[in-house]
Amino acid sequence: MEENRNPRPVEETSKLPTITLFVLIAMVIALLYVGWQSVRTGSTKDDELVSKSPNSVAMSGQNNAEVIVPPPLEETGDNVAKDDKKKEEKEEEEKKSVEPIEKKVSEEEKPTKKTETPKGETITHTVQSGETFFGIANRYNISKATLQSLNPDVKADGIKVGVTKLKVKIRTIHTVGAGDVLRVVAQKYGISKQALMDANKKTKDMAERGEKLVIPLQ
Known part of the structure; x- marks a missing residue:
């Protein structure tokens, strides 16, 4: 009679190790999957960092720093041109005041x-x-x-x-000597024969010995 009251579940006891085994296998698979995902995510991030340019990486690392952007070269050139123009205008005004x-x-x-x-x-x-x-x-x-x-x-x-x-x-007075014709006298003083004739009111290339000839200025 006592044996019929508390029968031992033979079937349930035999199923427990099997269930435990499946749970352990599932946990191992889950851990492997999580580890594989983490490895894959890490490799993806490394690829992104490599693909980024050095400037973009440097800028991303300076979230709170103030970025100073240099002015374009064209604007700088315009400023230099304006300064040169102002300088030229100032010089022209000074020249006008001095002239x-x-x-x-x-x-x-x-x-x-x-x-x-x-x-x-x-x-x-x-x-x-x-x-x-x-x-x-x-x-x-x-x-x-x-x-x-x-x-x-x-x-x-x-x-x-x-x-x-x-x-x-006048330059001087020349006294005519032997062989002194007007052409020779003019050459002696470095003037033209016509200038010598005009100064002495002569119409011919002739002069008398002892005559005083006016030698005009050059």
Whole structure:
């Protein structure tokens, strides 16, 4: 009677080791799968890091750092061009401010240069018939301004024949010697034969021995 009350589950006891074995196998497979996934994820990340450029990796590592981007070369060139243009404009303004002063000084100096008395001998010329103030200046190869400076009291349009005496500048007086023709005398003083003839009112290449010839300025 007692044996019939508590029968031993023979079948359940025999199934327990099998279930435990399956659980262990499942756990091992799960662990292997998890490990394989982690290895695969790690290799994928390594590939991504290798494929990224050094600049992008450096930028990604500086999340909180301020990135300074240099200005484009074109903008820098424009700034340099603007500075050069301003410098040129400033130089032009300085030149304009200096030019009037230089011009004024040069204009003041011009009359002095024109009226400067040339070096040489001074002789007195008596106005002859048909001569003019300007013609006398040309005859002695001097400027009208120089002739006026030598004769400040004489008016150019007030000269009188045989009365007005003008001071003129010449190079020197040459006394004609043997064989001295006008061409030879002119060559000796480095002037043209025509200038020598005009200064002495000659129409022919002839001069008498002992004659005094006026040698005009060059």
